[in-house]
Amino acid sequence: MIRFDRVSKRYASGREALSGVSFEIAAGEMVFLTGRSGAGKSSVLRLIALLQHPSRGQVQVLGKDLSKLPQSHIPAFRRQLGMVFQDHRLLIDRSVFDNVALPLVVAHTPLADLDKRVRAALDQVGLLDRIQARPLELSVGEQQRVGIARAIVGRPPLLVADEPTGNLDPQLSREIMALFGRLRDAGATVVVASHDMALVRESGLRQIQLVDGRLADGGVAP
Amino acid sequence: MSGWLARHLQALLFALGRLVRAPWATGFTVAVIAIALTLPAGFALLVESASRVSDQAATAIDLSVYFKLETPLPEVQQRAAQLRTRPEVSTVQVITAEQALRQLQQDSGLAAALAALGDNPLPQVISLRPSASASGPAAIDALRRELAAWPQVEVVQVDGDWTRRLTAILALLRRLALTVGGLLALGVVAVVGNIIRLEIHSRRAEIDITQLVGGSPAFIRRPFLYTGALYGGLGAVLAMLLLTFGSLLLATPVSQLAVSYGSHFALAAPGWREFAALLAAGVLLGLTGAWIAASRQLAALHPRFES
Numbered sequence: 001m002i003r004f005d006r007v008s009k010r011y012a013s014g015r016e017a018l019s020g021v022s023f024e025i026a027a028g029e030m031v032f033l034t035g036r037s038g039a040g041k042s043s044v045l046r047l048i049a050l051l052q053h054p055s056r057g058q059v060q061v062l063g064k065d066l067s068k069l070p071q072s073h074i075p076a077f078r079r080q081l082g083m084v085f086q087d088h089r090l091l092i093d094r095s096v097f098d099n100v101a102l103p104l105v106v107a108h109t110p111l112a113d114l115d116k117r118v119r120a121a122l123d124q125v126g127l128l129d130r131i132q133a134r135p136l137e138l139s140v141g142e143q144q145r146v147g148i149a150r151a152i153v154g155r156p157p158l159l160v161a162d163e164p165t166g167n168l169d170p171q172l173s174r175e176i177m178a179l180f181g182r183l184r185d186a187g188a189t190v191v192v193a194s195h196d197m198a199l200v201r202e203s204g205l206r207q208i209q210l211v212d213g214r215l216a217d218g219g220v221a222p
Numbered sequence: 223m224s225g226w227l228a229r230h231l232q233a234l235l236f237a238l239g240r241l242v243r244a245p246w247a248t249g250f251t252v253a254v255i256a257i258a259l260t261l262p263a264g265f266a267l268l269v270e271s272a273s274r275v276s277d278q279a280a281t282a283i284d285l286s287v288y289f290k291l292e293t294p295l296p297e298v299q300q301r302a303a304q305l306r307t308r309p310e311v312s313t314v315q316v317i318t319a320e321q322a323l324r325q326l327q328q329d330s331g332l333a334a335a336l337a338a339l340g341d342n343p344l345p346q347v348i349s350l351r352p353s354a355s356a357s358g359p360a361a362i363d364a365l366r367r368e369l370a371a372w373p374q375v376e377v378v379q380v381d382g383d384w385t386r387r388l389t390a391i392l393a394l395l396r397r398l399a400l401t402v403g404g405l406l407a408l409g410v411v412a413v414v415g416n417i418i419r420l421e422i423h424s425r426r427a428e429i430d431i432t433q434l435v436g437g438s439p440a441f442i443r444r445p446f447l448y449t450g451a452l453y454g455g456l457g458a459v460l461a462m463l464l465l466t467f468g469s470l471l472l473a474t475p476v477s478q479l480a481v482s483y484g485s486h487f488a489l490a491a492p493g494w495r496e497f498a499a500l501l502a503a504g505v506l507l508g509l510t511g512a513w514i515a516a517s518r519q520l521a522a523l524h525p526r527f528e529s
Contacts (some may be wrong), residue, residue: 049434051525079436089431105232106437108225150435 001027001158001189002048007057009043009213017043019213020057027157030180030190032200035210041193044210045162048191049081050074062158079107082151082188084161088143090135096122096146097131103154121153122146124179141172148176152183159183159190165199173199230444237448240421241456248456251417255457255504258410260464262403263492263500267465269395271490272388283357285366286379287348293374295319298346301372305348310356310365317347345376359386407507410457414450414511421446422519433525446516447509454508458501465492465500 002025009018018040025031033041046052047059050066059066062080069077082103090099100121104114122128125145135143144167151159159180165173177199180190194200200207209217241248289298295318305314322344327333352362362380370378422429432442469491480487492500 051434075433075436075438075441077436078434081436083434089427089434091428091431102431103435106432106435106441108229110225111228154435 001025001029001062002191003058003060004044004047005058005060007047007054007059009040009047009052010055017213018047018054018210021210021213021215022057023208023215025189025191025208027189028184028187030184030192030205032203032205032207033191033193033210034195034197034200034207035216036195038212039210040213041195041210042162043213045160045191045193048158048160049083050077075106079103079154080156080158082154082156082159084144084147084151084159084164086163086166088135088147090143090146090150092135095132095134096127096138099135099146100149100153103150107154117153117155118149121149124152124182125149140167141169144168144172144176148179155188157188159188161190161192163194164192165194165196170199174202177203229441233444234448234452237445237452240445240449241452248453251413251453252456252460254413255410255453255508256460256464258406258413259457259461259500259504260468262399262406263461263496264465264468265395265399265402267469267490267492267496269392269399271488272395273392274490283352283362283385284381285350285352285362285369286381287350287369287372288376288379289346289348289374290376291343291345293346295346297374298348301374302348305350310353310361311350312353313351315349317349319344319346322347407503410454410504410507411511411514414453414508415515417453418446418450418512418515419519421449422516422523426523429520429523430525433523439520443516443520447512450508450510450512450515451505452508454504454506454511455501456504457508458504461504462492462497462500465496 002023004021004023007018007021008016010016021040021044033044035041043052047054047066048061050061050069053067062077064077066077091102097118100118101114104117109117119128119131122131125148127142127145127149130138130142135146138146144164148161148164151161161180164180165176168176173196177192180192184190207217208215287301295316298318299316302314302316305311319342323336323342326344327336330336352365356362356365366378366380369375429442469489473489473491476487476489
């Protein structure tokens with residue numbers, strides 16, 4: 001599903017964010033990407049989402065060598081990814097429904113199907129009753145759950161989450177991790193970047209640990 | 223409804239919604255575009271009105287063939303009969319020396335002086351008008367030279383110099399209207415392009431998210447193109463209203479001025495044909511400005527992972 005082969009990423013500033021990182025994540029697996037701030041977690045997620053290209057090495061996602069993917073195929077590739085952001089990235093002038101529907105709208109989903117799937121996704125995150133609310137009317141936890149609903153509404157085979165529980169209390173964090181677990185059980189591959197070590201340990205899942213841009217542990221799928 | 227149509231309708235309604243939600247900004251932009259379209263369109267309409275008068279005048283060029291004094295009337299009438307059979311000649315009229323003298327006596331008030339003359343000093347004249355298809359400068363000149371070569375003819379006079387001057391002036395004005403129109407069209411493209419550029423900047427977060435969830439460049443660009451087309455279209459509608467209002471306001475004074483010069487010149491009011499052309503021009507210019515700005519700006523935008 002995901003394969004990093006001796007991947008390095010050096011930014012224009014000269015800072016090397018990743019250095020010779022190799023790991024594999026199998027289809028249907030849920031893993032944590034851990035490390036301190038600046039360890040390279042976000043760089044890994046950016047490379048997976050094709051927001052950047054590696055300086056060296058090869059990145060394969062969903063069976064595709066991303067360095068060989070033509071520019072015109074990138075939107076279709078991203079539609080197979082569900083992305084959850086630490087800062088939610090919601091459109092504040094749109095309703096919860098419109099925010100969650102966005103991936104389906106860009107994928108030209110028929111209207112009747114779109115409505116059904118948005119409601120189903122909001123039901124999964126427990127926000128069906130806030131469907132017409134605007135993001136600023138919601139709590140931080142609710143906003144995060146809207147972001148998750150948006151990520152899962154297209155039923156992507158790969159879900160990538162960047163610190164999804166960063167702003168949430170422990171109870172809500174566990175609920176969200178349980179939701180990710182259900183998605184994994186339904187067949188999705190889930191990659192969660194987190195520095196919440198208590199949550200990681202509690203989950204008992206494999207962690208790919210980065211230290212100063214280098215792989216410290218957990219590079220090989222069990 | 224097909225998916226393609228639904229997508230375009232959605233983008234159109236979205237663009238329309240954004241314009242309606244900002245009525246003042248939309249109003250000012252539409253007004254600027256309307257003024258830029260009204261000026262060349264009004265100028266073109268004026269030139270068009272004058273051209274109609276000029277076209278009528280162009281087919282009203284008369285040639286006066288003055289015969290030598292000793293030419294007998296039957297010979298002149300025979301020549302007139304010959305001319306009537308020719309397809310390039312529309313009308314032929316013989317003005318005899320006696321008719322010309324009587325007319326002169328009536329019009330000049332010199333009846334007594336003219337009566338004192340022993341012989342009639344006026345020649346026989348054929349006045350002819352070429353047909354519309356033979357009213358071009360070259361055809362008229364060829365006919366003039368042919369008639370002047372007849373042995374009985376003293377001189378041939380063409381009464382059309384002023385129409386040639388008018389035609390030349392109108393050609394110049396038409397060229398001027400095109401130049402001004404071209405410059406103002408560029409202005410419309412620049413105005414719409416700049417507005418779309420600012421719109422893209424103000425919606426950067428939305429574009430980011432749309433790119434991240436897999437929105438194609440066409441999907442992201444589409445609402446901006448509709449916005450540009452709507453600006454151009456609305457500007458054209460307002461320009462049409464301004465033109466109609468202006469032509470109604472000026473019609474009477476222009477007509478009165480023309481009558482005082484013995485002309486039937488009337489200002490042409492814009493019709494459906496002009497409206498369709500103006501609307502097409504407005505939409506096309508708005509679309510062009512939006513396309514240039516959206517293509518350039520969006521190509522330079524790459525989604526950000528962190529906000």
